[in-house]
Amino acid sequence: MPSQASDQIFATLSRDPFAKSVGIEYQEMRPGYGRTAMTVTPQTLNAHGIPHGGAIFSLADSAFAAASNSHGQVAVALSMTMNFLATAPLGTRLVAEAQELRKGHRAGFYQITVKTEAGDLIAVCQAVVHRKKESILPAG
Amino acid sequence: MPSQASDQIFATLSRDPFAKSVGIEYQEMRPGYGRTAMTVTPQTLNAHGIPHGGAIFSLADSAFAAASNSHGQVAVALSMTMNFLATAPLGTRLVAEAQELRKGHRAGFYQITVKTEAGDLIAVCQAVVHRKKESILPAG
Amino acid sequence: MPSQASDQIFATLSRDPFAKSVGIEYQEMRPGYGRTAMTVTPQTLNAHGIPHGGAIFSLADSAFAAASNSHGQVAVALSMTMNFLATAPLGTRLVAEAQELRKGHRAGFYQITVKTEAGDLIAVCQAVVHRKKESILPAG
């Protein structure tokens, strides 16, 4: 894929209102790879005072969106399994990386990790998409 | 559990900053059961213009938190698997219900559904918690 | 689907060497539904003397195969999540039932339960398939 198309896809994916409202930043996208980051703020906590599972999932899901849409076709998530290994205190910087394990004709398989900047594993995720025929970028 | 304690647990869980910021309402909690709701707003959309997987997951996770903490012990999510069956247009009212399948000594198993008000299935989730010894409510 | 085609599909699926070797019986198949059964024998136990997770999974997977192939197109499993709620003693009769939650154009979503004959829940499973264009039955 020409680098310009890749830049356009990344720009399109990054216009993600939900991710923005949660404080998630799209950092990098390459074919089969995506990375996002966020900081654990008071807004991302649940009633126990630890990061809400939904916030951590959203971070991982956004990295997964970058990786799975990186080839230019619209990818739709079918299944995601999130295992929560550890929690992270307020102020922690979290980084999610999604890696494509296999790109089938229609299906795509991904592994996503959520780590602290120090490299401690917070969560791992396995995910599957269905890749549609339609392109992310408008024709023309 | 006395109804008053149950009310206090529900009040405690509902003070959930992340859920609030996403627009998720805690609606009901009974032993082994939780229900939450939210409306698909522009803020909950992703770059494709459909609800972000993280928003739907957060709704389900909050219902799961209500159900799994309903017995008064702190429950920590270990694993959640979310299958995304359908999407929902802007303005749709989504309701998540979490049901306890089994309450073991330490582990707890849950099934969560996300539906439209019309009853259409949007997502299903299976989840497992580890129940700690500590109580949600402060002693005394 | 004509009932005769359905009978042929069921007969084809039931010729399942692995299921047979494990002691799994294909019991029923209707559009979107499948049921299998097996008895916990010494052969199905693991080193702890309880049913091997692989035996319980295989029972569920076979019911899932019946349900997901019931429409006549070849279905390929993409993802399965199995939660193990309880164990079952030697001699227990186990029944797995798979129910289709949604049949998309290409994807299919299923819920599978494994229960004792008394109705006690042993395991629950969520699963997703990709449906191919090719038919299970030979053309002609």
Add this chain to the structure above:
Amino acid sequence: MPSQASDQIFATLSRDPFAKSVGIEYQEMRPGYGRTAMTVTPQTLNAHGIPHGGAIFSLADSAFAAASNSHGQVAVALSMTMNFLATAPLGTRLVAEAQELRKGHRAGFYQITVKTEAGDLIAVCQAVVHRKKESILPAG
């Protein structure tokens, strides 16, 4: 753990009637790690003539059992998510490796891969156990 105890645990786990009946070999166990192998035989096939999901799962589950019981305490599987990336023809040698991602006080988290000898990924699995207090080896 003394190497002798480790050898005894491995010997105990390897006495696995179900794994044996499926043709699964326990190959190696170290703290937090387990490896098993099997060959795709006619017995392991399903009705479509490809390896039964239950056979592949059983191979992964056995490696997971080795890894999760490697510390000497009995580990009970709570949840396993299996993603099926590719199939493997008759005669293929399959190897499953389970790696511990985190060993909590009670919970344990694992990643399992199933590969051909050539290193092609057939399936990936995420799994969680609850670790009991009781020891695998008899006291004394």
